[in-house]
Amino acid sequence: MVGAVVAALITLPGLGAGTLWDNSETAYGEVAREVLLYHDAVVMHLNGVPWFVQPPLYFWIAAAFADAFGVGTFALRLPSALATIATSACVGYAVARQSSLRSAVLSTVILSTTLMVAIVGRLAIMDALLDFTVAVAILTFAASLRPRAEGRTNLAWYGGWVALAVGVLAKGPVAVLLVVLILVPWAVWERALGMRLVVPPARAWLLGVAAFAAISAPWFALLAWRVGGQALADLVGHYSVGRYLGTIENQTGPVWYYLPVIVLGFFPWFAFLPPALWAASRVARTPAGSLARLALLWALIPLAFFSFAQTKLPNYIALEFPALAICVGLWFDGITARTRRRAALAWTVLVPFTILGVAFAIGVFSRTMHLTADTQQSLGALTFLGGVIFVGSVVCFGLLLSPRTARIAPYALAAASFVSVLIIVFVAEPHVEAMKPIPALAKVIREQRTAGDTVAIQGVAGGNALVFYTAPRVATLDGGEEHREDATDPRRAICGADRVFVVTSARRPTPDPTFGRLRHTLASVDGDVLFLYDGPRCTGQPSS
Numbered sequence: 001m002v003g004a005v006v007a008a009l010i011t012l013p014g015l016g017a018g019t020l021w022d023n024s025e026t027a028y029g030e031v032a033r034e035v036l037l038y039h040d041a042v043v044m045h046l047n048g049v050p051w052f053v054q055p056p057l058y059f060w061i062a063a064a065f066a067d068a069f070g071v072g073t074f075a076l077r078l079p080s081a082l083a084t085i086a087t088s089a090c091v092g093y094a095v096a097r098q099s100s101l102r103s104a105v106l107s108t109v110i111l112s113t114t115l116m117v118a119i120v121g122r123l124a125i126m127d128a129l130l131d132f133t134v135a136v137a138i139l140t141f142a143a144s145l146r147p148r149a150e151g152r153t154n155l156a157w158y159g160g161w162v163a164l165a166v167g168v169l170a171k172g173p174v175a176v177l178l179v180v181l182i183l184v185p186w187a188v189w190e191r192a193l194g195m196r197l198v199v200p201p202a203r204a205w206l207l208g209v210a211a212f213a214a215i216s217a218p219w220f221a222l223l224a225w226r227v228g229g230q231a232l233a234d235l236v237g238h239y240s241v242g243r244y245l246g247t248i249e250n251q252t253g254p255v256w257y258y259l260p261v262i263v264l265g266f267f268p269w270f271a272f273l274p275p276a277l278w279a280a281s282r283v284a285r286t287p288a289g290s291l292a293r294l295a296l297l298w299a300l301i302p303l304a305f306f307s308f309a310q311t312k313l314p315n316y317i318a319l320e321f322p323a324l325a326i327c328v329g330l331w332f333d334g335i336t337a338r339t340r341r342r343a344a345l346a347w348t349v350l351v352p353f354t355i356l357g358v359a360f361a362i363g364v365f366s367r368t369m370h371l372t373a374d375t376q377q378s379l380g381a382l383t384f385l386g387g388v389i390f391v392g393s394v395v396c397f398g399l400l401l402s403p404r405t406a407r408i409a410p411y412a413l414a415a416a417s418f419v420s421v422l423i424i425v426f427v428a429e430p431h432v433e434a435m436k437p438i439p440a441l442a443k444v445i446r447e448q449r450t451a452g453d454t455v456a457i458q459g460v461a462g463g464n465a466l467v468f469y470t471a472p473r474v475a476t477l478d479g480g481e482e483h484r485e486d487a488t489d490p491r492r493a494i495c496g497a498d499r500v501f502v503v504t505s506a507r508r509p510t511p512d513p514t515f516g517r518l519r520h521t522l523a524s525v526d527g528d529v530l531f532l533y534d535g536p537r538c539t540g541q542p543s544s
Contacts, residue, residue: 001089001092002104002105002109003092003108004085004086004089004092004108006113006414007085007087007108007111008081008085009112009418010084010112010118010121010421011081012081013422013425014426015077015078015081015122016077017073017425017429018429018430018433019073019439019469020076021123022436022438022461022462022464023461023464024125025125026462026469027464027468028059028062028124029062029076030472031045031046031051031054032058032059032062032076032124033063033066034046034472036067036071037472042056042223042226043231046464046467047464047473047474050227052231054126054171054239055169055171055219055235056169056219057126057129057166057170058079061129062075062078065079073124076124080121080123080124080125080126080127080128081121081122081128083121083128083129083131083132084128084132085121087111087128087131087132087135088108088112090135090136091104091107091135091322091325092107092108095107095108095291095330099291099333102333103330103333106332107326107329107330108329109410109411110329110414111321111322113268113269113413113414113417113421114321114325115264115267115417115421116261116314117265117318123315125315127171127318127319128318129166129171130171130174130175130319131322133163133166133175134167135319136159136160137167137175138179138182138298140156140157140160140163141156141160141183142290143156144157144160144198145190145197146197147196147197147198154200157204158207158208160208161209161212162211162212162215164176164212164216165211165212165213166215167179169215169216172235172239173236173240174240178301178305178319181302181305182294182298182302185301186293189293189297190290193285193286194287220232223235244310244311245310247310247311248311251313252310252311253312255308256307257312258307258312261314262303262317262324264314265314265317265318266324267417268389268392268393268413268420269325269413272332273327275331276324276328276330277299280292280296280331281296291330292327294323295323295326296323296327298320298323299320299323299324302317302319303317388423389413389417391416392415392416396409396413399412435526436526437503437525437526437528438465438466438503438528439465439469440523440525441503441523441528441530442469443469444522444523444530445530446470448501448522448532450499452498452499453498454499454501455500455501456477456488456500456501456502456503457476457477457503458478458490458503460503460504460527460528466503477489477490477493478490490513490515491513491515494515495515495538498534499532499533499534500532500534501522501530501531501532502530502532502533503529504529504531506524506529514533515533515538516536516538517533517534517538518533518535519531519533520534
């Protein structure tokens with residue numbers, strides 16, 4: 001319960017403020033909106049075209065919330081927020097059953113106040129749903145394999161299969177793969193130390209697989225029936241297996257890519273991660289270290305798995321953060337011991353230095369990630385929050401000096417992280433909001449658009465956002481420098497309707513043809529410009 005409350009305090013305030021971020025949020029938000037627009041829950045659509053990139057669970061939930069609360073930032077981000085809250089509650093419950101109530105509270109507070117979890121829980125993407133289902137599957141399967149009272153119904157076993165099925169609907173077969181990669185080595189490690197595991201009978205396996213298939217298979221079968229097997233080949237082959245073996249949308253990075261992600265994402269608790277992992281590795285070698293063994297494998301295996309993937313994104317690694325939080329929570333649980341308290345004092349001194357690490361990580365991602373300008377502005381604003389975390393680390397250090405107050409020391413740092421998130425939400429994000437050109441330009445289009453008008457974008461980022469803030473379909477025009485598969489010939493688009501709205505760059509090429517049409521500048525925001533082409537239909541030759 002404590003974990004759910006803390007996660008709610010982090011994710012819910014200001015959830016509906018501002019507009020969605022360009023690229024992923026607006027793309028996924030638009031797919032969810034088009035579930036309602038086309039009344040089709042089987043074939044997902046983006047910009048009016050069938051879309052086979054992600055499974056449907058996030059879009060179903062987001063569409064349901066959008067239908068209830070209106071299509072907007074709050075409804076589309078609410079699935080991630082609720083999944084994050086549920087993940088924290090699940091982790092707290094599992095740790096309390098295997099360790100102590102204090103370690104459970106610490107683990108959930110640490111998990112909820114890490115930067116990565118706070119961000120993922122506030123975005124309109126499906127990763128929080130994947131993180132939740134993977135956490136539930138790992139924890140329930142592990143619980144079901146431990147000895148239990150005779151005759152007790154093993155609901156955890158079936159809960160694990162249900163979580164796996166929901167994970168497949170959230171993100172695809174990667175959910176099953178990661179759970180297997182973590183649990184099989186854990187079970188082998190348990191048996192190597194002489195721990196008894198309860199292997200479910202064949203009937204339980206059959207019922208579990210049946211539950212998994214009953215939940216996950218119908219949508220895939222309906223999709224194949226509606227549009228053919230190529231949709232499944234794209235979804236599973238290209239965008240799942242192909243995402244691992246190849247690079248999708250130029251989202252790549254070196255093998256050490258996720259090291260700065262952990263430095264940044266696990267902020268401000270990263271300073272305590274090295275001693276926590278070391279302590280967990282020592283406990284894991286003892287018979288009583290089952291939870292430590294599970295947490296270590298949960299932390300290390302996804303890191304290795306995603307490090308060797310060809311397509312990389314920061315949010316992929318978020319599913320291991322519950323394990324990192326458990327390790328740090330268990331470590332802090334022994335903080336009243338004199339030796340542990342001395343170690344905590346030493347590592348707390350390093351917290352300000354992790355602020356420099358965050359600055360370094362931000363710099364790395366500004367260069368290596370293909371981020372939109374507004375996202376880079378948002379990341380840059382994080383550096384101004386170092387003072388808040390510094391104050392929290394100082395208070396934490398002071399509380400650690402006395403055995404009587406050492407137990408509450410971690411909560412000082414958690415409070416500083418909570419304040420930092422609120423600063424991001426209510427101070428930094430509104431500042432960046434004014435730098436997002438597409439929502440402002442789309443508003444002008446909505447105000448002036450009439451039936452039969454065409455909307456297009458050319459040579460600038462934000463095509464998904466333009467669709468989301470106007471309506472499908474939006475044409476993508478060939479910019480002249482690179483030819484995209486989905487690009488449309490500019491002359492054909494501009495000449496094909498009585499009026500054409502085009503969002504493009506304010507820096508114009510030479511020559512800059514109008515194809516004989518009148519061109520009006522309606523608005524300009526942060527380097528992007530909105531043109532309206534109207535007047536007489538196109539002449540035989542382009543004109544400038």
